[in-house]
Amino acid sequence: MLTWSGIVRRSGLCITPCHHGRELFHLGGMIMIKSRQVSLRNKDILGLENMTVAEMELVLDTAKEMKNIVGRDIKKVPTLRGKSMINLFFEPSTRTRTSFELAGKYLGADVVNITASASSVVKGESLRDTLMTVEAMGVDIIVMRHAAEGAAQYASNVVSPIIINAGDGAHEHPTQGLLDMFTIKQYKGRLHGLKVAILGDILHSRVARSNIWGLQKMGAEVHIAGPQTLLPKFMEQAGVKVHNRIEDALADADVVNILRIQLERQKKGLFPSAREYARIFGVNQARLALAKPDALVMHPGPMNRGLEIAPDVAYSDQSAVQEQVKNGLAIRMAILFLVLMGGKNIETTA
Structure with missing residues (x-):
């Protein structure tokens, strides 16, 4: 049964959620939303x-x-x-x-x-x-x-x-997962069918987990890559494609989500050194070129520029980092x- 879910005035005087299956039409300067009730x-x-x-x-x-x-x-x-x-x-x-x-x-x-x-x-x-x-x-x-x-x-x-x-x-970190999906949809128009590469310290990342849960439910194909010591076990059983080489995850990716490396992990011996990590797993322009030409670059912040992400990637035209904040x-x-x-x-x- 269709129900009135509310009114959104263009001036911003009235707001209400729009959601899946909504019908929009204009009436007297207002956007009327008629849709199935969802909560x-x-x-x-x-x-x-x-x-x-x-x-x-x-x-x-x-x-x-x-x-x-x-x-x-x-x-x-x-x-x-x-x-x-x-x-x-x-x-x-x-x-x-x-x-x-x-x-x-x-x-x-x-x-x-x-x-x-x-x-x-x-x-x-x-x-x-x-x-x-x-x-x-x-x-x-x-x-x-x-x-x-x-x-x-x-x-x-x-x-x-x-x-x-x-x-x-x-x-x-559910709101980070939601804002990342919102950003992807803003740029790509959809989530279903996209290849999303999540790179870095997956094992200790709440951002990665929320992204994986959300993206998979929305129909995206999720690939992860990082040092073997920073990859959780059993991810493949959850339908995630796991790679030890970052290049394999980046190949033809629509979206590249780069996670912050927590430097304290180096002290625990989970990767040899910051320099070695950047050499093998850092996303630079050469590696980004393996993804699709219009691949979206994301990072939840704060960034370690020169470690997991090169400065010219972080501030490139493909970067949506500041849009993620908005x-x-x-x-x-x-x-x-x-x-x-x-x-x-x-x-x-x-």
């Missing part, structure tokens, strides 16, 4: 492993409308007025924390940032007690990054506010809107 099944965003294709498409389509808001001179709308969110980060972050903060503020929410170094965690407070303290303050949503895998699921189990996983150890804001606005408002029609007059 997120769970209140929390913990990972892409358990997210359906319909849910991911809902987020991606909603992000298109949010990106229109970001592009305006006056970006702030009161869609989430009266809602409160806390960015609870136990690990350093520039892009993720800042974009979540701006996403909340642009949508009118009250946003507070908490870092481990400036909290009672340094006094020995447990994660559970920190979460319960935040819950007692009546916060609506907690955006959390933690070094422990499964920390976001744990938070979801012990407190009632909405939990958004901003990265839990080497497990998942799209991260739109994706996180979409996520906040969907989890807090449930896709309701919300008047957003500034």
Whole structure:
């Protein structure tokens, strides 16, 4: 059954998610959206492993409308007025924390940032007690990054506010996976059938896991490559093409997603030296030429230029690195809107 899912005014006064199967037509300067009702099944965003294709498409389509808001001179709308969110980060972050903060503020929410170094965690407070303290303050949503895998699921189990996983150890980073897919779709027009090469430290990368889960569900062909010591076992059983030579993964690739090498891995003997890594696995112009001429170059940041990616690749016309940052804001606005408002029609007059 078709239902009205809302109205999007060109001026940005009204917004609502657009999603798969939508019908758009113009009426009196407004874009009316008539579509099958779709919503997120769970209140929390913990990972892409358990997210359906319909849910991911809902987020991606909603992000298109949010990106229109970001592009305006006056970006702030009161869609989430009266809602409160806390960015609870136990690990350093520039892009993720800042974009979540701006996403909340642009949508009118009250946003507070908490870092481990400036909290009672340094006094020995447990994660559970920190979460319960935040819950007692009546916060609506907690955006959390933690070094422990499964920390976001744990938070979801012990407190009632909405939990958004901003990265839990080497497990998942769902909003990064979504923004990467959004960026690919922006440039390529589709995800299905594309060859995506993910290169570098796959074993310790939450970005890689979320990308793999999401891209495979959306019909992309995923190839990974890196030192054998940095490749997880059993990836082939999950349908991923695994290569020890970076050249094999790059061959005819539509998208090249290069992961940051964590230099502390060298100290653990997982690769010989930074110079040796760059020589064998670094993406330079010669190696990039193995991919398709219009291959898209991506990197979640921060980049180690001259190590996993050459400067002339990082800043080439094929690079979408800065667009990824812009799209991260739109994706996180979409996520906040969907989890807090449930896709309701919300008047957003500034």
